[in-house]
Amino acid sequence: MRALPLLILLPPLALAHASGLQLEPHTFRAKDGRTVEAELGALKVPLRHARPEGPSLTLRFVRFKSTNPKPGAPIVYLAGGPGGSGIEAARGVRYELFLALREVADVIALDQRGTGQSNPHPQLSHPWTVPLDQPMDAAMLDATLKEAATQAAREWAAAGVDLGAFNTVESAEDLESLRQALGAPRLNLWGISYGTHLGLAYLRRHADKVERVILAGVEGPDDTWKRPAHAEALLDRWDALLRAQDKSGKRLRSRLKTLLDELERSPRPVKFTDPKTGASQTWLASRFDLQLAAFESLRDPATFQRFLALLSALEAGAFEAMAPFAPLLRGGTLEPMPLAMDAASGVSPTRRARIAREAGTAMLGGAVNAGVPEAAWIPGMVDLGEAFRGPLKASNPVLMISGTLDGRTPPDNAEALRPGLSRAVHLVLEGAGHDGLFQSDPRILERMKSFMRGEKVADERLEVKGAR
Numbered sequence: 001m002r003a004l005p006l007l008i009l010l011p012p013l014a015l016a017h018a019s020g021l022q023l024e025p026h027t028f029r030a031k032d033g034r035t036v037e038a039e040l041g042a043l044k045v046p047l048r049h050a051r052p053e054g055p056s057l058t059l060r061f062v063r064f065k066s067t068n069p070k071p072g073a074p075i076v077y078l079a080g081g082p083g084g085s086g087i088e089a090a091r092g093v094r095y096e097l098f099l100a101l102r103e104v105a106d107v108i109a110l111d112q113r114g115t116g117q118s119n120p121h122p123q124l125s126h127p128w129t130v131p132l133d134q135p136m137d138a139a140m141l142d143a144t145l146k147e148a149a150t151q152a153a154r155e156w157a158a159a160g161v162d163l164g165a166f167n168t169v170e171s172a173e174d175l176e177s178l179r180q181a182l183g184a185p186r187l188n189l190w191g192i193s194y195g196t197h198l199g200l201a202y203l204r205r206h207a208d209k210v211e212r213v214i215l216a217g218v219e220g221p222d223d224t225w226k227r228p229a230h231a232e233a234l235l236d237r238w239d240a241l242l243r244a245q246d247k248s249g250k251r252l253r254s255r256l257k258t259l260l261d262e263l264e265r266s267p268r269p270v271k272f273t274d275p276k277t278g279a280s281q282t283w284l285a286s287r288f289d290l291q292l293a294a295f296e297s298l299r300d301p302a303t304f305q306r307f308l309a310l311l312s313a314l315e316a317g318a319f320e321a322m323a324p325f326a327p328l329l330r331g332g333t334l335e336p337m338p339l340a341m342d343a344a345s346g347v348s349p350t351r352r353a354r355i356a357r358e359a360g361t362a363m364l365g366g367a368v369n370a371g372v373p374e375a376a377w378i379p380g381m382v383d384l385g386e387a388f389r390g391p392l393k394a395s396n397p398v399l400m401i402s403g404t405l406d407g408r409t410p411p412d413n414a415e416a417l418r419p420g421l422s423r424a425v426h427l428v429l430e431g432a433g434h435d436g437l438f439q440s441d442p443r444i445l446e447r448m449k450s451f452m453r454g455e456k457v458a459d460e461r462l463e464v465k466g467a468r
Contacts, residue, residue: 020044021181028062030095039063043181045113047165049173055162059174060117061110062087064102072105073186073211075452076175078112080193080217083338085116097438100445104452105188112198113174114166114337121161121336126152129331135267135286136330138366145334145371149343152334153378163380166337167344169388172201179209186211188452192437193217193409197224197345200392200417207394214448216401216437217409220417222389225347225355225369228362230410234298235363237404242308256294256363259314263287272323283326285319291367293325298407300433343373346383391420398424399451401444403432425451428461440464 026040041063047055063074077098079086090098090109101107111118128148130136153163175198179187188211191199196215203210204221239252264287271282297307313321347355359366375383398421402411414426427447432440439445441464451457 023063026062028064028090031091032095034095036064036099039065041108043178045174045177047162049170049177057113057120058118059111059113059178060087061108061178062090064090064098064107064109066104066106067102068104072452072454073188074106074108074179074182074184075101075104075188075190076108076110076178078110078189078191078195078198079115080191080195081115081338082112082194082197082341083115083335084194086110086112087116094438097445101190101449101452104449108178110178112171112337114340119337121156121159124156124159124161125333125335126155127331127333130329132281132283132326132330135284135288137286137288138370141288141370145373146377148334149339149373149377150379152336152339153380156336157380161336163336163340163378164344164382166340167382167384168198168201168341169205169344169384171198171341172205175202176206176209179206185209189213190448191215193434194219194341196409197221201388203394203396203398204392207396210394210396212452212454213396213398214401214451215398215414217406217434218400218402218414218417219409220413221345221392222348222351223409223413224342224345225351225372226408227351227355228358228364228366228368230412231295231298231364231368231407232358232362234405234407234410235294238304253363255311255315256290259311260287260290260363263290268319268322270319270322270326272320272326275327281326283323283330285322285326288365288367288370289322289325289329290314291364292329292370293322295364295367295407296328300407300435301405301431302433302435304405304407304433339373339378340381343375343378343381344384346375346385346389348386348389392417393420393422395422397451397454399448399457400424400426401429401437402426403429403434403437403440405431406434406437408434425457426459427457430461430463432464436464 020043022042023039026038027035028038029035041061043059044056045059046052047057077086079089086109098107126148128144130141130144186209189199197219199213199215200221203213235253242249242252267284267286269282270285274281294307297303310321375381400414402414411428418424441462443462447457
């Protein structure tokens with residue numbers, strides 16, 4: 001009898017080792033103390049996939065085994081950010097989603113390269129600050145972050161970090177390595193925000209290895225830089241919602257414009273206590289500070305409701321209400337993976353020109369992209385180019401989920417992909433923001449499970465619990 005290939009004779013655990021994959025039993029504990037039996041996985045992948053014999057890094061993930069006797073293709077969760085941890089997402093408010101989707105297939109909470117337990121340089125970060133005693137504008141913020149990014153890249157390179165290895169194409173190839181190591185003919189992908197950006201990159205490169213894709217809060221291939229017109233449209237939507245509640249109230253845009261003009265004429269000193277040092281400081285709040293605060297608040301209904309309370313305080317002359325924003329708007333830290341990922345994805349010349357035109361007349365101006373890193377700022381970084389950002393065509397089933405009050409990834413992003421995704425359906429959640437795309441209504445999970453089971457799911461708009 002002909003000898004069987006060695007891999008056929010190996011037991012399952014040895015087979016995993018032979019493919020470079022390690023799996024071990026693991027009691028997974030959620031943040032609220034609940035536990036479930038799972039597997040902890042580790043997979044070595046090339047730091048640069050074009051150089052398989054070169055340096056490597058270890059991806060780590062948790063696999064929740066399916067409760068279905070005939071499971072489908074593994075469902076891989078792709079966290080947002082960039083920089084979010086899939087494992088930590090499973091520990092938090094999405095714990096029940098991970099367990100529920102086991103009805104369909106194994107569910108994998110992946111820490112992408114450079115994140116969570118897959119971060120080879122967790123100790124590295126670089127601070128940046130804009131002087132508190134000067135009125136800030138977009139140019140000042142850009143210059144500050146450019147200098148900080150350049151300096152950070154040099155420091156990290158000296159510490160052995162290959163920043164050019166942290167981009168969405170390399171992460172997409174990590175998914176392909178994971179698929180091969182698992183011995184899965186195909187993968188199901190489940191991404192949110194930046195995770196959709198990664199999922200789309202994998203779909204472009206390996207469509208034949210994809211079963212189905214759920215994209216919530218879609219960041220398309222050329223959506224890393226945000227459009228000012230989308231923020232303007234969301235301000236108008238909020239204005240309509242507020243006027244429906246109180247027709248006698250002053251228009252939101254008028255209120256915001258009055259305050260922006262006031263800060264343009266005369267930036268206001270705001271005293272606050274530094275949360276890190278406990279020292280008392282004074283911040284000269286500018287028009288641009290308020291524009292930034294408005295844009296950051298638009299991400300979700302809950303955050304924008306707090307911004308509306310801030311507007312009321314400012315109208316009453318209580319500018320000290322801006323104090324909590326000081327450490328958020330005038331400083332922060334850079335970390336290798338998030339910085340490199342956004343810089344490498346970049347922006348097309350056509351979109352850059354469109355953004356510049358829109359920013360010229362938008363109420364929030366250039367605040368929607370202020371400080372977004374560019375590959376040209378960073379030694380060792382290469383822009384992924386137009387082949388990465390160009391139109392995408394695929395015939396795989398895709399479920400896109402968008403919230404009408406999402407100030408980060410508006411429904412327009414999903415609709416722009418329609419021409420190339422011939423089997424896409426769009427679930428639009430009326431009243432949902434960026435943070436409410438999975439659990440603002442129990443019907444969302446039901447649609448997700450139906451879709452992953454291969455059942456027919458159609459375009460739909462659902463009214464969910466939102467700000468109204």
